[in-house]
Amino acid sequence: MASFGDLNRVNTNIQSLDSQLSLNQVNKQMAENQMKMSTGKRINRAEDDSAGFSIATKLRSRVGGLNQAMQNVGDAKSVLDITESSYGTVMDNLVEMKGLATQAANDTLGDEERGFIGDQLEALGEDINKIADQTVYQDYELLNGDHNTNAANTKSGSLDLEFQVGERKEDTITATINAVNVAALFNTGGAAGADLGSTAGAITVGLATTGGGGSLTFDSTANSADYREFIDHVDTAITEMSNNVNDIGIKQSSLSVREQTLSESISANESAKSRIMDTDFAKAQSESVRLQILQQTATSSLAQANNGPQSVLGFIGG
Template identity: 75%
Template sequence: MPSFGDLNRVNTNIQSLDSQFSLNRINSDIAENQLKMSTGKRINRAEDDSAGYSIATKLRSRVGGLNQAMQNVGDAKSVLDIAEASYSTVMDSLVEMKSLATQAANDSLGDTERDFIGDQIEALGKDINEVSNQTVYQDYELLNGSQNSNGTGTNSGSLSLEFQVGERKSDTISTDVNAVNVGELFASGGDQDLGATTTNGGAQAGGTAIQASQATAGSQGALTFDDGASSSDYREFISAVDSAINTMSENVNSIGITQSSLSVREETLSQSISANESAKSRIMDTDFAKAQSESVRLQILQQTATSALAQANNGPQSVLGFIG
């Protein structure tokens, strides 16, 4: 602001310099306000609000992790949906096995008819193994248990999966997808005799009528029905099928529990994403109503500052009156 008597000096126009400074500051504010409106962000550089910029960056990082975690949950549900669908197919095969075994357990059938039924049940066992082979997601054979270190063959047991369902290290959900091949369903403890020994003409013959072999590396086990298996052999086999059906029911229940947990986590993630996005928006985003009001105010100040500068530049003309 010029001091008393400055207007009488021509060489340095203090009033003009002050007006230029004011106009430049207003023009800078206008440019800043236009940047906020064009980008939609209140903070475009760290110098705009260093603390707010740091907080918003952390929130943005968290939102990115939460969004990916949401995608991970969707992928995890897809994996379990595939396993569940195959479990359902295996269960259908077991139910059909029980129906056939119940039919063969009736003494109204002869040995030839029972042999036909045994062939059908063996085929159903092969179908179960084939379902296990074909249930694949990415590089995982979901229903064949844990794989060897080289990725080939199968071991008994289950496939352990751990899903990253959050943006923190500890945000995981683990589940085991149990193997459901013939070896696991009918002979998890080793080769198992599922029927009494056969007899031929009243004399005991060697071997067992019905046998299930254990799944080992590179194999999945198999059901074997000898010719001449009796109705009592099939009655024993009914119990084995019932046990396999119970095992499948437990497997489905386990997957259902994990699917429910994933659904809850999906809802929680959705709420967390919304809350964090809202917090980031309050810090980073432009309030357009406020920015527009500020734009009008600055435009008026720009016009008045321009007018003041013009008057200041004409001020030295009054000095001519002293020398005229």
């Protein structure tokens, strides 16, 4: 800043230097303001607001994780939707089995008619196994259990799938999908060839062998009493399927709640990041008008300062 008597010296124009400094500062502020308006961001570099930049970066990272978690929830719901659909088809087969077994339990039928029904029931069992084999998502056979972790490598037990439904390590939901092939549905805890009828060897279930899902066998000697006993096993399988569908429904509901929560979290974190990072255009425009006025006054002041040394000529002329 010019001091008293500085205007009487011409080798160094202090007033002009002060005006140039002021103009340069205004021009710098104008450039920064224009960048904010052109990029839409209040913070374009860490030096603009180092603390804000750091906070916004963490928020951006969290939003990225939340967005992927939202995608994961959608994929998880797809898996459970596929499972539910196949469960429904298996249930339809079991209901048809129940009707056929009830028909065969009636003494109005002869052995030949029961034989036909037995063939139908065996075919329905094969269909259940095919449904289990063909219900696949990525590399998972969803309805055959985790047959890669048990000693016999059999298609039984259950498959546990852990879904990452949040951006933190602990944000997971585990879904247990029980095997629903013939071996799993009609396994009475016995060895291969376990009886499902009242007479030994009349109606049997072949438990899962390596790579298999079990099978139902109806001997030609099976009578009405055997089929009445078999009805009990079909009812047990239907009850088990109802429980499976209920469990899937509970997990689907949990995923829907998580989806809503994630959506709200994404919106809240995006809003927080926006308040830190994004330009307030109304404020930026007002600042732009202020800086333009300052630029004009600084330019005028610089021109006036450059003409200042001319006054010294009056001393010489005198």
